[in-house]
Amino acid sequence: MPAIVPADVTRGTIVAIGGGEDKLKEKHVLQKIVQLAGGPKARIGLIPTASSVAKDISAVYTRVFKELGAAETIVLDIASRGEAAEPRMLADLERATLVFFTGGDQLRLVAMLGGTPVVQSLRRMNASGVPIAGTSAGAGAVCQHMIARGRSGQMVNQRMVSLAPGLGLTNRIVVDQHFSQRHRVGRLFTAVALNPFLVGVGIDEDTAALLDGTNQLSVWGAGSVTVIDGGKLSYSDVPEIQGRAPAAALGLQVHVLTQGCTFDLVERTASAPPPRKAAPAPVVEHGLLPTPSNVASFIKPH
Amino acid sequence: MPAIVPADVTRGTIVAIGGGEDKLKEKHVLQKIVQLAGGPKARIGLIPTASSVAKDISAVYTRVFKELGAAETIVLDIASRGEAAEPRMLADLERATLVFFTGGDQLRLVAMLGGTPVVQSLRRMNASGVPIAGTSAGAGAVCQHMIARGRSGQMVNQRMVSLAPGLGLTNRIVVDQHFSQRHRVGRLFTAVALNPFLVGVGIDEDTAALLDGTNQLSVWGAGSVTVIDGGKLSYSDVPEIQGRAPAAALGLQVHVLTQGCTFDLVERTASAPPPRKAAPAPVVEHGLLPTPSNVASFIKPH
Structure with missing residues (x-):
C-alpha cells in the first residue's frame, strides 16, 4: 500500500517511462527527470537492481544525468536483500531528491526489494514529496499490481497476462511499457477486465506518464500513453473462459493521450490540451492593415 | 447509399467475415452462410471478382457450399465492368438467395463493380431481404466507407489508414478484417477518430459480424469482433497532426464481443449473452434430498 501522505504535503510525482528513452540526442524525457529532481540541485538515487548489467547501465545514466546538469547521481547498486537493509544504503537513499529505477527484469527487481527497508523508505519519501521514476521494468514495478509477463497482440484471453505484486507506490494504475512497439494492448485490456478497479496505462517508448500528487496523469x-478505463465495464467473461479462447469485454473506455493531454484518475476523465495561443499578431505587408473584410487573410492557420 | 427498404420488408442481413474462415473441418461460419441463404433451398451467388485466382476460389466455395447442403452456387465471375452490366449476369444474380463476395483485393473489387448495374441490383436485393456476405476484402468492400490500405500496430496517426468509397451496402460501419491476426486496432482507432459517425468493426479470422435488418450486430x-465507437469522442487531433507523429483520441469506447454478445448500432450499446440455463436439476445421491441447509452442495457451479 502507498504510505499515508501527511496533511500539509503533496505526494511526489510518480514517473513511469515506457522504456527506450532517448539518451543521446534531445533527451527530452530524462531532461524532465532532472528537472523534477531539482535541476542543478538534483541528487538522483539510481537503483539498477532490475538490470543484469547494473554497473554498465549505472554508468550510462550517471553520464547522461551529469550532461543534463544534475548535481549528483547516487548509485544504489543493491544486489541482495541484505544490502537493501544496510544503514549505509538507506542513508544514501534518503539523500536523493528523486529515485530512478532502471529497466531490466521486473520480477528480479521485486524479488530483491519487496518488503525491504529500502522500499519502506521509498514509500515514506514519496509520501513526503520525493518523486519516484522508473523506466521499462522499473516503470511496471512501481505499481502495487504489476504485469509480470504476457503475450503481444490485441486479443483478450486468460493467457494474455500474468500479474504479480509490485513495489506498491501506487495502487491506482497498472502500467505496461514498450506499449505500441510491442503490441501490448490486448494484455492491458485483459488486465483491466480482470479487475476494473485498476486503470491501465500503456506507455510508448521514449514517453513518460507522470502521475502527480493530486492523481492527475499527464504525458511527456x-x-x-493509452489509458484503458474499465470503470464502465458492463460485462466480461475473462475469469470464466479458459486458456487462449477469446473472451469478451464490453464497455472499455480508451483514451490515447499525447503530450498536453491529461487524465484525472479521481474523476476518470480525459482532457484535451489547453487551446493553443492565439495566432501571432498579423504581419503588415504591402502597407495593408487588417480590416473586417480582409482579416482572414492575415490570420495564419495554426 | 444503401437502397431504401420498403415499409413491409426487413433489409437482408449483411455478413462480414474476417477472412480465413474454416473450409475443411467444422465450417462453422460457412454453415451460417448456407443457413442464412435458405439451407437446402440456398442458391448462393458467388462473386470472386476481388480475387486474382477467381476460377480456383470459385471451385473451392462451390464444393464447400455443396458439402454444407446448399442447392446451388451461382458463380458470377465478373472480370470487367462490361460484364457487370450484362443482362445474363443480372438475371443470374437475381436468382440468388444470398450473395457472397470472396476475398482478394478490395480496390480491384470496387474498381470493377462500383456504379455498375450489378451493384444497383445488389442494393435492391438487400433492401428487399436478400442477405449479402463477404469475407476478407469482400467484407471490407460491402461498406460505403472502406479501408483501402493501412499499417499494422496500435498507434493512432494519419499514416495508419487510407479510406476509399466501397460498394455502399451499409453506411453505419467501417469494417476491418484479419483484425487481431494482423494487429489492426490502431488503423481502426484512426479511421473512427477521423469520422466518429462511423462505428469501427474489427473482425477476427474465422469469425463473422452479422448486421441484421434492425441494425443489431451479432457475432458468429x-x-x-471488436466494436470501436467514437460517438463519445471528446477530442482528437488526427486531422491536424502530420505524418506518422502520434495523435490523440480521447473518449473511444471499445467492446470486445464474442459469440453471444450483441451491439445495437442505433443505441450504440453492447449487450452480454443472455444468462445461461439454470443448473441441471440436483442429482439425488446416497438417498439425500436437497433441504434448505444442504441445497448449495447439490447445485453444481456452472
Missing part, C-alpha cells in the same frame, strides 16, 4: 515525450 | 465464429 515523443509517443502516446 | 471462433474469434472476437
Whole structure:
C-alpha cells in the first residue's frame, strides 16, 4: 500500500517511462527527470537492481544525468536483500531528491526489494514529496499490481497476462511499457477486465506518464500513453473462459493521450490540451492593415 | 447509399467475415452462410471478382457450399465492368438467395463493380431481404466507407489508414478484417477518430459480424469482433497532426464481443449473452434430498 501522505504535503510525482528513452540526442524525457529532481540541485538515487548489467547501465545514466546538469547521481547498486537493509544504503537513499529505477527484469527487481527497508523508505519519501521514476521494468514495478509477463497482440484471453505484486507506490494504475512497439494492448485490456478497479496505462517508448500528487496523469515525450478505463465495464467473461479462447469485454473506455493531454484518475476523465495561443499578431505587408473584410487573410492557420 | 427498404420488408442481413474462415473441418461460419441463404433451398451467388485466382476460389466455395447442403452456387465471375452490366449476369444474380463476395483485393473489387448495374441490383436485393456476405476484402468492400490500405500496430496517426468509397451496402460501419491476426486496432482507432459517425468493426479470422435488418450486430465464429465507437469522442487531433507523429483520441469506447454478445448500432450499446440455463436439476445421491441447509452442495457451479 502507498504510505499515508501527511496533511500539509503533496505526494511526489510518480514517473513511469515506457522504456527506450532517448539518451543521446534531445533527451527530452530524462531532461524532465532532472528537472523534477531539482535541476542543478538534483541528487538522483539510481537503483539498477532490475538490470543484469547494473554497473554498465549505472554508468550510462550517471553520464547522461551529469550532461543534463544534475548535481549528483547516487548509485544504489543493491544486489541482495541484505544490502537493501544496510544503514549505509538507506542513508544514501534518503539523500536523493528523486529515485530512478532502471529497466531490466521486473520480477528480479521485486524479488530483491519487496518488503525491504529500502522500499519502506521509498514509500515514506514519496509520501513526503520525493518523486519516484522508473523506466521499462522499473516503470511496471512501481505499481502495487504489476504485469509480470504476457503475450503481444490485441486479443483478450486468460493467457494474455500474468500479474504479480509490485513495489506498491501506487495502487491506482497498472502500467505496461514498450506499449505500441510491442503490441501490448490486448494484455492491458485483459488486465483491466480482470479487475476494473485498476486503470491501465500503456506507455510508448521514449514517453513518460507522470502521475502527480493530486492523481492527475499527464504525458511527456515523443509517443502516446493509452489509458484503458474499465470503470464502465458492463460485462466480461475473462475469469470464466479458459486458456487462449477469446473472451469478451464490453464497455472499455480508451483514451490515447499525447503530450498536453491529461487524465484525472479521481474523476476518470480525459482532457484535451489547453487551446493553443492565439495566432501571432498579423504581419503588415504591402502597407495593408487588417480590416473586417480582409482579416482572414492575415490570420495564419495554426 | 444503401437502397431504401420498403415499409413491409426487413433489409437482408449483411455478413462480414474476417477472412480465413474454416473450409475443411467444422465450417462453422460457412454453415451460417448456407443457413442464412435458405439451407437446402440456398442458391448462393458467388462473386470472386476481388480475387486474382477467381476460377480456383470459385471451385473451392462451390464444393464447400455443396458439402454444407446448399442447392446451388451461382458463380458470377465478373472480370470487367462490361460484364457487370450484362443482362445474363443480372438475371443470374437475381436468382440468388444470398450473395457472397470472396476475398482478394478490395480496390480491384470496387474498381470493377462500383456504379455498375450489378451493384444497383445488389442494393435492391438487400433492401428487399436478400442477405449479402463477404469475407476478407469482400467484407471490407460491402461498406460505403472502406479501408483501402493501412499499417499494422496500435498507434493512432494519419499514416495508419487510407479510406476509399466501397460498394455502399451499409453506411453505419467501417469494417476491418484479419483484425487481431494482423494487429489492426490502431488503423481502426484512426479511421473512427477521423469520422466518429462511423462505428469501427474489427473482425477476427474465422469469425463473422452479422448486421441484421434492425441494425443489431451479432457475432458468429471462433474469434472476437471488436466494436470501436467514437460517438463519445471528446477530442482528437488526427486531422491536424502530420505524418506518422502520434495523435490523440480521447473518449473511444471499445467492446470486445464474442459469440453471444450483441451491439445495437442505433443505441450504440453492447449487450452480454443472455444468462445461461439454470443448473441441471440436483442429482439425488446416497438417498439425500436437497433441504434448505444442504441445497448449495447439490447445485453444481456452472
